[in-house]
Amino acid sequence: MNLKTTFAAAAALALALPAIAGAETWRGWNIHPEGYPNTVALDQFAEEVGANSDLTIQVFHGGVLGSQPDAIEQVRNGALEFGQFNMGPMGPIIPTTNVLSLPFIFSGVDHMHKAMDGDVGQIFADAMEKEGLVPLAWYDSGSRSFYNSKRPIMAPADVQGLKLRVMNNDLFVDMVAQLGGNATPMAFGEVYQSLKTGVIDGAENNYPSYESTGHFEVAGFYSITDHLIIPECICISTDAWNALDEATQAVVKTAARNSADTQRKLWAEREKESRAKVEAAGSKVNEVENKVAFQELMAPVYEGFVSANPDLAAVIEAIQAVK
Numbered sequence: 486m487n488l489k490t491t492f493a494a495a496a497a498l499a500l501a502l503p504a505i506a507g508a509e510t511w512r513g514w515n516i517h518p519e520g521y522p523n524t525v526a527l528d529q530f531a532e533e534v535g536a537n538s539d540l541t542i543q544v545f546h547g548g549v550l551g552s553q554p555d556a557i558e559q560v561r562n563g564a565l566e567f568g569q570f571n572m573g574p575m576g577p578i579i580p581t582t583n584v585l586s587l588p589f590i591f592s593g594v595d596h597m598h599k600a601m602d603g604d605v606g607q608i609f610a611d612a613m614e615k616e617g618l619v620p621l622a623w624y625d626s627g628s629r630s631f632y633n634s635k636r637p638i639m640a641p642a643d644v645q646g647l648k649l650r651v652m653n654n655d656l657f658v659d660m661v662a663q664l665g666g667n668a669t670p671m672a673f674g675e676v677y678q679s680l681k682t683g684v685i686d687g688a689e690n691n692y693p694s695y696e697s698t699g700h701f702e703v704a705g706f707y708s709i710t711d712h713l714i715i716p717e718c719i720c721i722s723t724d725a726w727n728a729l730d731e732a733t734q735a736v737v738k739t740a741a742r743n744s745a746d747t748q749r750k751l752w753a754e755r756e757k758e759s760r761a762k763v764e765a766a767g768s769k770v771n772e773v774e775n776k777v778a779f780q781e782l783m784a785p786v787y788e789g790f791v792s793a794n795p796d797l798a799a800v801i802e803a804i805q806a807v808k
């Protein structure tokens with residue numbers, strides 16, 4: 486039995502066991518492996534809550550509890566108490582959050598932080614709470630760029646004909662189509678094998694995920710397009726949240742915020758380490774001189790989105806107004 490199946494077996498067993506009477510235990514989903522900034526921050530969250538309340542928190546790392554879209558549903562319906570989610574796959578379930586998946590919606594990570602930590606973040610939190618999720622803190626996910634096994638992408642024309650994996654959201658399919666590529670929504674855990682066997686030519690992600698998944702071994706051209714800056718959350722199931730007394734809610738909230746501080750600090754370090762690691766291993770990382778050329782091609786994505794969701798134009802404007 487390898488480590489992954491051992492984890493999976495432990496996870497299956499934990500889910501099958503009834504909760505021990507009197508002692509409350511929360512189970513949480515995380516897609517990332519040991520040592521990843523999000524994983525370290527979630528372990529800190531679990532420890533802090535355990536030390537300051539009667540609640541026990543178990544986090545299942547490495548995606549052993551299933552794919553992200555499924556896990557979002559499980560937290561919404563209370564089968565899991567929480568998850569650490571990227572907002573990308575949230576859009577098909579909670580349309581307001583799709584605004585965060587619009588290409589180039591944030592001018593940079595600082596802009597994203599300012600918006601999400603202020604009133605704009607509350608707009609998304611309110612929409613999510615209505616749909617069974619309470620986001621307690623926002624994690625970083627840097628910016629995402631394209632990588633592939635064929636060629637460096639210097640201009641939109643280089644995307645022509647590439648088969649690219651995207652997260653599960655039609656907005657990303659549209660985004661790639663505007664660049665002339667063919668997008669396939671696919672679970673994160675299937676991307677490595679699909680790259681290796683040539684089912685896809687490439688994908689898009691930040692440096693830490695490009696590195697931690699080993700995708701750099703099978704798709705050696707990473708081109709800095711920075712086309713998506715999508716925050717992530719620690720999201721609690723509304724039922725689990727409402728079942729806590731106020732004092733425990735305060736402990737959990739503080740621990741979530743503290744874990745986000747840790748995650749953001751570790752994130753900034755890991756981005757540099759991951760870039761250095763993939764370059765040392767032979768990946769060719771290239772700057773893209775004219776990112777505006779990519780941005781301009783996204784106009785139809787925005788137009789289609791706003792005509793389908795006219796009430797969300799105000800949310801786009803609220804983000805753009807944050808300076």
Ligand code: GTR
Pocket residue numbers: 516553569570571573626652672673689690691694717
């Ligand atoms: C990562 C993100 C994961 C997952 C993954 C993906 O950057 O942290 O939650 O969304 O990307 O591409 O599926």
